[in-house]
Amino acid sequence: MNLEGRKIVLAVTGSIAAYKSAHLVRLLVKEGATVKVLMTPAAHDFITPLTLSTLSKNPVLTAFSEGNQGEWNNHVELGLWAEVMIIAPLSANTLGKMVQGICDNLVLATYLSARCPVIIAPAMDLDMLQHPSTLQNLEAVARFGNHLVEPGVGELASGLIGKGRMAEPEEIVDYLIAFFRQQNRLSGKTALVTAGPTHEAIDPVRFIGNNSTGKMGYAIAEALAASGAEVHVVSGPTHLALEHPRVSITRVTSAREMYDACQQKFPTTQIAVLSAAVADYRPVVQAQSKIKKSGENIKLELTQNPDIAAELGRQKKAGQFVVGFALETDNERANAEKKLATKNFDLIVLNSLRDAGAGFGHDTNKVTVMGKKAFVREFPLKSKKQLAYDIVDTIIQHVGS
Ligand code: CTP
Numbered sequence: 489m490n491l492e493g494r495k496i497v498l499a500v501t502g503s504i505a506a507y508k509s510a511h512l513v514r515l516l517v518k519e520g521a522t523v524k525v526l527m528t529p530a531a532h533d534f535i536t537p538l539t540l541s542t543l544s545k546n547p548v549l550t551a552f553s554e555g556n557q558g559e560w561n562n563h564v565e566l567g568l569w570a571e572v573m574i575i576a577p578l579s580a581n582t583l584g585k586m587v588q589g590i591c592d593n594l595v596l597a598t599y600l601s602a603r604c605p606v607i608i609a610p611a612m613d614l615d616m617l618q619h620p621s622t623l624q625n626l627e628a629v630a631r632f633g634n635h636l637v638e639p640g641v642g643e644l645a646s647g648l649i650g651k652g653r654m655a656e657p658e659e660i661v662d663y664l665i666a667f668f669r670q671q672n673r674l675s676g677k678t679a680l681v682t683a684g685p686t687h688e689a690i691d692p693v694r695f696i697g698n699n700s701t702g703k704m705g706y707a708i709a710e711a712l713a714a715s716g717a718e719v720h721v722v723s724g725p726t727h728l729a730l731e732h733p734r735v736s737i738t739r740v741t742s743a744r745e746m747y748d749a750c751q752q753k754f755p756t757t758q759i760a761v762l763s764a765a766v767a768d769y770r771p772v773v774q775a776q777s778k779i780k781k782s783g784e785n786i787k788l789e790l791t792q793n794p795d796i797a798a799e800l801g802r803q804k805k806a807g808q809f810v811v812g813f814a815l816e817t818d819n820e821r822a823n824a825e826k827k828l829a830t831k832n833f834d835l836i837v838l839n840s841l842r843d844a845g846a847g848f849g850h851d852t853n854k855v856t857v858m859g860k861k862a863f864v865r866e867f868p869l870k871s872k873k874q875l876a877y878d879i880v881d882t883i884i885q886h887v888g889s
Pocket of ligand 1: 682743762763764765766767768793794795796797798811812813814815827
């Protein structure tokens with residue numbers, strides 16, 4: 489049994505594919521999971537709650553309050569109870585509401601309160617799936633960090649042939665087993681993540697900085713922790729916070745402070761992901777009091793900062809895995825390949841600033857991961873959170889090999 493003891497909320501929405509939910513519940517229970525089924529009112533037109541409650545061995549919930557006693561079905565508790573929420577089938581209607589944050593039934597209220605990963609398996613007719621609003625909505629929920637089990641191609645209920653049928657229950661269960669397996673794949677490993685910008689002081693009130701927000705690094709730290717690793721983040725100045733029992737954070741300001749913190753942690757680190765946008769230079773002199781305006785031009789002399797990544801790459805021992813980042817505007821791949829070699833990285837994540845929606849400040853990013861022996865894996869524009877899982881997945885494949 490691959491899902492022994494797993495706590496799963498399965499939400500069924502109004503789609504003809506709801507008949508497959510019965511089989512899905514059976515398979516999940518057979519794999520050892522505890523399944524609580526929620527239905528939207530529209531789902532009742534396609535399958536009865538009795539079927540799903542019999543198969544799941546749990547009451548099926550649809551309304552906020554059930555029976556004459558006015559007993560409340562607490563969606564917050566459900567959202568906290570679940571280790572994963574699967575919405576299968578996901579109708580175009582519920583998809584649209586998820587994007588807008590509409591909360592007019594128990595499924596949507598639970599979705600909004602769920603802290604666990606959410607897996608969606610859309611099902612709709614060919615033209616509905618291809619409609620620009622549906623495509624846009626699917627993109628939006630992926631950006632929110634939901635996980636998509638792609639609909640399959642075949643004959644649809646309408647008789648049309650094409651993409652739109654819900655993934656087969658076996659496929660969804662396989663996806664889930666792989667998903668949980670990944671959650672533990674880094675247990676027992678320690679990871680170090682650098683994130684955010686560094687600020688190099690000019691005087692007590694001014695600094696040299698950059699536009700990095702730290703979102704990518706924090707998302708990677710979260711994905712590493714979700715995969716079971718003990719993670720230490722060395723973070724430059726950001727507004728971000730990360731609450732996770734396996735994540736600790738050292739907050740630093742300058743490149744030299746970041747260097748010192750990394751030096752301290754690296755010897756006991758197995759996986760280092762260096763996503764910080766470290767300032768290459770700092771002012772030679774840091775004025776003790778505010779520099780007063782004088783003359784038309786002033787000169788600021790800069791000196792090189794330590795290259796944290798290159799130094800860690802140099803110190804790397806067998807059993808340690810180092811992932812660097814590259815932000816390039818020209819000759820992207822060639823430059824990234826060069827950095828991979830000179831800094832002794834095992835993988836390098838290449839950000840392209842040319843793509844709309846990618847890079848500093850955005851919630852989305854578009855990257856290519858490159859490695860030794862001409863390894864290249866290109867990812868489409870995605871939410872940084874989802875991309876973080878893809879990057880960690882790539883790391884896991886390499887660490888394991
Ligand atoms: N890096 C670092 N310390 C530095 C500079 C960079 O740890 N002082 C790391 C970054 O976190 C990233 C990688 O090195 O993982 C590449 O950073 P990038 O700024 O693209 O490379 P540089 O070596 O600074 O090269 P250049 O600015 O000339 O492109």
